[in-house]
Amino acid sequence: MRFNSPNQFGKAIEATDFLRRNDRLAALLPAVQRMASLQRDCAAVLPTAFAFCEIISFEGEVLVLSTPNAALAAKLKQQLPKLQEKLQQKGWQISNIRLKVQMMRSASVAPVEKRELSLPPTAVDSFAQLSETLEPTAQNEKLIAALRAMVARRR
Numbered sequence: 001m002r003f004n005s006p007n008q009f010g011k012a013i014e015a016t017d018f019l020r021r022n023d024r025l026a027a028l029l030p031a032v033q034r035m036a037s038l039q040r041d042c043a044a045v046l047p048t049a050f051a052f053c054e055i056i057s058f059e060g061e062v063l064v065l066s067t068p069n070a071a072l073a074a075k076l077k078q079q080l081p082k083l084q085e086k087l088q089q090k091g092w093q094i095s096n097i098r099l100k101v102q103m104m105r106s107a108s109v110a111p112v113e114k115r116e117l118s119l120p121p122t123a124v125d126s127f128a129q130l131s132e133t134l135e136p137t138a139q140n141e142k143l144i145a146a147l148r149a150m151v152a153r154r155r
Helices: 006-021 029-045 070-078 080-089 121-133 141-154
Strands: 054-059 062-067 096-101
Touching: 029 054, 029 080, 062 070, 070 080, 070 096, 080 096, 121 141
Parallel strands: 062 096
Antiparallel strands: 054 062
16 A cells, blocks of 8 residues: 555545445454654655655554565664654654565556567568578578568468
């Protein structure tokens, strides 16, 4: 669950409304609001380093953060004492901060472009001619079969 995504602001309000309407899920609302508040406070202390991080859990005075790669984890690890101190000043009871490297889904995933090999008719004819002119030996057997299958697919 990502609490600091700017494009999900409207959806977050809808989610809290949904939680309020459902009796069983309403008990989760304080925990969600607490985690969102902690996420905002972390982002306020380390705005650039925390842009790609998320809170995994906060239990027993141990805050666990996820980072998308080891390089960011190494940079963030140097700033953990500062983060812990600032969060304690804001009233959070944090005695330890741990980092976990986890691959996260990118906010904007570019669609994968499918490429299809297109051969001009002269190339297909040349491959057909090659499959007919190759010497039919045991070594050429698989090559000839592959050429004939490719020509059949392209025609």
